[in-house]
Amino acid sequence: MADVFKGLSFLETLKESIDSNKLSDVRDSVEDLLISRINLAVMGNRGDGKDSFINSLRGLGPGDEGAAPASTPVASEDVAGYPDPKHPDFRLWDLPPVPDTSPFEPEGYMDRVKFLRYNAIFMAFTNTPHPNSVQVFLEARSLQRQTVYWVLLASMGDPEKRLEEKRKASLETLRSKGVTQPKVYVVRPSNLEKSDFPGLLDDLGKDLPEIRAQALLLALPTLTSVLVTQKKETFKALVWAAASLSGGMSAVPIPLVASMVDSSVAVRILTKAQLSLCLDDKSVERLARQRGVEPLRLKGLRTCALSGEVTKGEVKRRLAAAEQDLATVSSKLVEMAMPRHARYASRSFTAMLQALNGAIDEMAADAEKIVAAALGEEE
Numbered sequence: 001m002a003d004v005f006k007g008l009s010f011l012e013t014l015k016e017s018i019d020s021n022k023l024s025d026v027r028d029s030v031e032d033l034l035i036s037r038i039n040l041a042v043m044g045n046r047g048d049g050k051d052s053f054i055n056s057l058r059g060l061g062p063g064d065e066g067a068a069p070a071s072t073p074v075a076s077e078d079v080a081g082y083p084d085p086k087h088p089d090f091r092l093w094d095l096p097p098v099p100d101t102s103p104f105e106p107e108g109y110m111d112r113v114k115f116l117r118y119n120a121i122f123m124a125f126t127n128t129p130h131p132n133s134v135q136v137f138l139e140a141r142s143l144q145r146q147t148v149y150w151v152l153l154a155s156m157g158d159p160e161k162r163l164e165e166k167r168k169a170s171l172e173t174l175r176s177k178g179v180t181q182p183k184v185y186v187v188r189p190s191n192l193e194k195s196d197f198p199g200l201l202d203d204l205g206k207d208l209p210e211i212r213a214q215a216l217l218l219a220l221p222t223l224t225s226v227l228v229t230q231k232k233e234t235f236k237a238l239v240w241a242a243a244s245l246s247g248g249m250s251a252v253p254i255p256l257v258a259s260m261v262d263s264s265v266a267v268r269i270l271t272k273a274q275l276s277l278c279l280d281d282k283s284v285e286r287l288a289r290q291r292g293v294e295p296l297r298l299k300g301l302r303t304c305a306l307s308g309e310v311t312k313g314e315v316k317r318r319l320a321a322a323e324q325d326l327a328t329v330s331s332k333l334v335e336m337a338m339p340r341h342a343r344y345a346s347r348s349f350t351a352m353l354q355a356l357n358g359a360i361d362e363m364a365a366d367a368e369k370i371v372a373a374a375l376g377e378e379e
Contacts, residue, residue, distance in 0.1 A: 029211050030241050033234070034272050036087040036219035038212055039117065042151075043095040044124035044131070049153040052126065054092045058084045059221030059283060061290045068094060079113055086275045086283070090219035093118060098132040106132070106139040115140065119212050120147035120204055126155065128170045134177040147207045149200060150184045163195075180348040193223045193375065201227075207258035218276045221283075225368050225377075228277065232364040235273050236357055242269060243352040263316050266352060270359055271310045277367040284370065291374040301369040304362035315355075322355035363373070 006035055008105050040057070044050050051068040059130050060067045066085050080094040095113045098104075115121070115136075123133055130148060140148045152170060174182035175362050181184050183203075185196040201220075205213040241263050274280055278287060279302060288295040306315075371377075 018233045027245060028242050030176065030238060030245065032211050032215055033218060033238050034268055035089040036084075037089040038119050038215045038219065039091050039093060040216070041095050041113075041115075041118040041121045042124055043094040043097070043113075043121055043136075045097045045151075046094070048124075048191040049155065050094065050124055051185065053122075053151075053153060054082060054094060056189055056192050057220065058081075059215065059278065059286060060091075061286065062084070064200045064286060068092075084219060086280075087219040090215075095121070098130060098133060099137055100130060102132075103268075104132045104135060106135040109136060110139065116143070118144065119208060120149070120215075122149050122151045124151045124153050125170070126153050126168060128173045131177060134174060134179060137176060143289070147204065149204070150182065151200070152186045154186060154188045154195065156190075174320050198226070218272065220275075221287075222278045222367050222371050224375075228364055228371060229366045231273075231276055232360055234364055235269070235276075235360045235364075237357040238269060238362065239353060241354070242266075243349045248287055261320060263312060266315045266356055267310060267312055268317060269356060270306055270315060270363075273360055273363055274306065274310050277307075277363055279363060279367055279370070281308075287370070287374050293374055298370050298373055301373060302366045304366050306359055307363050307366040318355040318359060319351055322351040322358075325354065326350055 008042075042050055042054055044126045047070060051070045052062070055061065055064070055066045058066075062070065066082070068080070068082050079096065082092045082094065084090040084092070094269075098106075098109055109132075110116070121140075123129070123137060125133070129137075134181075137148055150170065152163070152166055163186050167186055170184045171182050174184070184335050185200040187197045187200070205217070208216065214237075217227070217230055217234055220227065222231070275283070278284065281299070283293045284298045284302075287293075288298050
């Protein structure tokens, strides 16, 4: 689809697309977010913490089903793919290290690993970047690929002072090889909430086309309370878009659409929210195991019925309750929420918006409590 998202806030872009009658763009964006279609690649030596980094990006520990092994059976020169267990269209790719041969042709390596098909690439290393890796980076930049990042993977016992020394040496190496204004992100593979990973995510979100940035956000595990808040905002934009489409936005009067019609898309959105916010049993149990917390303690923090299980019955109940409460919603509020060209939308729009936004708020509140408890940040 046409990239109409770059540089605009997601919700404002969706409203603009509705106002311009670009309904296909809105439908595509809703579907993209519901399946989180995105490909990330990690390049570098196998081992050296790269497997932990790949697993942490998918919310997995070393012993979890589907985790990338520390010693992969894949040949060192091959590409290995790892789908996310909850978001199958979010894929992490383990790219082999750049050969240390001389002379070296970066184009040959890039063609072999299909370098340009990935939405973003993390060029991982543990000491300083190899000169041939720098050639690949410079070639990518010459092809206008901006979403390529240098990631210094911290070893388990690396103190902060040693990591800063490594970062400084790496920056000097990159400058000496012709990289202008280089940036190196220090990442602790098993504790992504620490060091530079949050900043890396911020930069990645700015560099990716917005629809891909939002899809990545929804697929990542809930590492911090900031991520929970960002996910909540994205889901509210998604709810608005789905409600607009479900409500039959039109410039002419249309008949009422019953909640029963909206329930299927509502279930899809709330199921995605439950998985994205890591509220399902498997996610909570994995998080508890990784952080050394009792699983029942974390599960007990879920107070919203939808956090534990998204059922069609509960979703229909909430939609029906929202329709009954429409009389209490001011017409001015409804008008502000609707696109300019959709003043005759059915009550379905308002009911779905009210019901699902309330559910998202409740689920996000549960996720914040669980993250705080897991990270030992409870008040």
